[in-house]
Amino acid sequence: MRIGYACLAVALDGAQLKTCTLKTATPERLLSLAGENFAALERMIDYNIANHIPLYRISSDIVPFGSSRASALPWDSLHSGSLSSIATKIKQSNMRVSMHPGQYTVLNSPDASVVQRAIDDLSYHATFLDLLSLDATHKIILHVGGKYGDSTTARKRFESVYRDLPASITKRLILENDGTVFNIAEVLELCHTIGAPAIYDNLHNAINPADAAKSDAYWIALCRATWRDTDGAQKTHYSQQHPVKTRGAHSDSIAIEPFLDYCHSLPGELPDMMLEVKDKNRSAVKCVLCTMEKPNQHLLETEWGRYKYSVLERSPADYQALRALLKDKAGNHALVFYQTVERALAQPEDKGRALNALEHVWGYFSDCATPAEARKYQTLRDGYLRGEYPLEKVKRLLYRLSLNYKQDYLLGSYYFTV
């Protein structure tokens, strides 16, 4: 099993993807944005390698307007060095990547111009993966599309468009059940007809079930039969429902125990799992460390560095417990570590504890900050304690200082992210 995350990495400086609006999309601007985004992509690939994350989805926005305005621009030749460096790193680390056009790429639309734009979009995605000279195990995930009041006709239209797609697209294309229209049984039927692999999404199936009596394991087993040797290991999407947002909305973070329960509910070899979650790489590292066969003390200690001020802010007792836990270098403490972290972060905000964490982090700047910065910090801090400002406001200042004074340790911390 490989575990991965989609598109963006949180708490990773220099990994921000950039774009522009159509109004300002000159060829020069698009070419330069593509180059900046390739550098950000390479940062994320490096991060994935260092953090043992073997699965990753490349954002469709990697080339802004890549399937329309930028399609004829030489972004590939202009940045070929960057692309080949990325390609080498993906292949040498045995990373599996994918791309996933969103809900607006619709192959089975009754509108021919919509279909043509969808084909152009898929061509762009296939071209990007081809430029990295990645084989057909690196997939493009797509939803089936709309039903337009007639499921059979809509499915037939998909089959007809699919038959005329070039092999450069079909060798990568896999179909996912969605949360409102095509459920997993319908996707499976279509996949068997056209000969494409089906990718199972557990949350989509929960809100748009084909048969509520059937388990995740049941559907994953049926999907497995659609994967050929050339497709590589079976892939799935995994996410958890956000506790208060609308049905189908992804949770902020993956809760470790339900995730492990899910893994244990699946018999045999586990499929690859793309996590769809707001905190991205942060949950991916957690799930990777908790499913590793050999414990990785070094990575766990790196994680402690990223979590420590957030834990201190909510629960000094858990902070001490985690320090003690990591002193024991033998055994696998990953699960207890994350259970404790999750419990600590679930504690309500407390001004005294939050102040303690703020002062710890301010300690990185107390020597180098200008008098004006020190005054600003004190004003915000005291304002927070009097209830005039939210905690976020004080932390934003500390984050800006981390950037200005290049405090890499703090920039990698989750203290400033949601």
Add this chain to the structure above:
DNA sequence: TGACGTCAAGATCCG
């Protein structure tokens, strides 16, 4: 016509 989802750009407001 607006909701849906997503994230950064772009616009505007504030001290």
Add this chain to the structure above:
DNA sequence: CGGATCTTGACGTCA
């Protein structure tokens, strides 16, 4: 002027 906060954009479907 910089920083914070709001609105817009880009896409297609469907009520």
